Amino acid sequence: MRNLDITTLRSFVAVADSGGVTRAAGFLHLTQSAVSMQLKRLEEVLGLQLLDRSGRTIALTASGEQLLAYARRMVALNDEVIGRLTDQAFEGEIVLGVPHDIVYPAIPRVLQRFNASFPRVRVQLVTSYTRTLKAQYARGECDLILTTEVERTTDSETLAERPLCWIGAPDGSAWRQRPLRLAFGRFCTFRPRVIAALDSVGIPWDMVVETESDRTIEATVSADLAVNAMIEGTEPVHLRQIDHGGTLPNLGAQMINLYGADKARSQIVENLAGLVRKSFSSIAVPSLQAAG
Structure with missing residues (x-):
């Protein structure tokens, strides 16, 4: 009986989501060689080639595409079990404000990853205009907000330009x-x-x-x-x-600016801020596509 290891599956999913070993290693806090070794071990266990390494970028083979859906479910189930049985200390709600136009593609991934780590914490996503979000933040109605502004500000952290x-x-x-x-x-x-x-x-x-x-x-x-x-x-x-x-x-x-990370009142708020940082720094900007 062959058994699949959750750690190797997590690395496989991270590589598929980020498009490469380097970014996956950064997200997993592992070395590139460790991630590559886990992928090799997974391929050996299954006796299948999961990644096409012939091009400049890593792509999934047909077998890899088929495994990915299963791997996501297995990793999510593992995290849900661990979270529900052991993560009793982290409960509550965080209010995250994001302008309409930068919700995609980063924020859904942030919410998914945060929920896997802190299943008992509810994230209330508020979408509005930058000036509205800044007013809500000033009134204490949001724990963290993202804004789109033309300049860096002293009370925020610029995530991307x-x-x-x-x-x-x-x-x-x-x-x-x-x-x-x-x-x-x-x-x-x-x-x-x-x-x-x-x-x-x-x-x-x-x-x-x-x-x-x-x-x-x-x-x-x-x-x-x-x-x-x-x-x-x-x-x-x-x-x-x-x-x-x-x-x-x-x-x-x-500028895409983050407010509230420097005033994080708890570990879970800082964890959410960390995922937001990482997600916006790792988004690959697509090449220009003609529209006429």
Whole structure:
């Protein structure tokens, strides 16, 4: 009877999620050689090749893809058992505030990993605009918040600095029209910057959608009826960065800042802050995809 080891399965899942041994090793707090050895041991136990190492990046083989679903379930079940039976000390609730436009792809992974480690702690996710979240944080209504701002602040920790990009429909042409049709939230912090950039180069514009609903904006842009701006790497899969060739103005960089980590009142808040840091530092920014 052959038995699968949870440690090797955890390493396998980490490599699959992060796209490489180096990042997986950092997430697991192990050396690269230790992770590679665990993957080799797993392949030997199963008698299968799980990873295709022939290219520049590691990819899963067909057997690896099949194992991944099982591995996730086994690791999650292991963590649930350990958490429920031994983690009695950590209970309560943490309120995490995140702007709408940077929830994906990082935050779902953060919540999943945190829940595996602290199953008795509830994380209440609050999504809103940066200025609203900062006001809630100032009133003590949030333990941790993320913000999108144009500068670093003395009372926060900057997790990432990313370009603000023009976003449109796949193979869309709305960005070529004049006046340029825009779709933005009423309180979006990107909106004044976008308008100022267009005015500075003399491009006429028309705000065709002004709403508090992100879904409305996404639907309008994906229908190629308007364009929007988002931080590079946070656009939904059904929208694309616009390869405008310099016909639209540069929008500069945007800071993703974390507030509250320096005032963490407990170990569990600091653990959540650590996962947020790691997730935003490890997101691979996709290559530019044309939208027209």
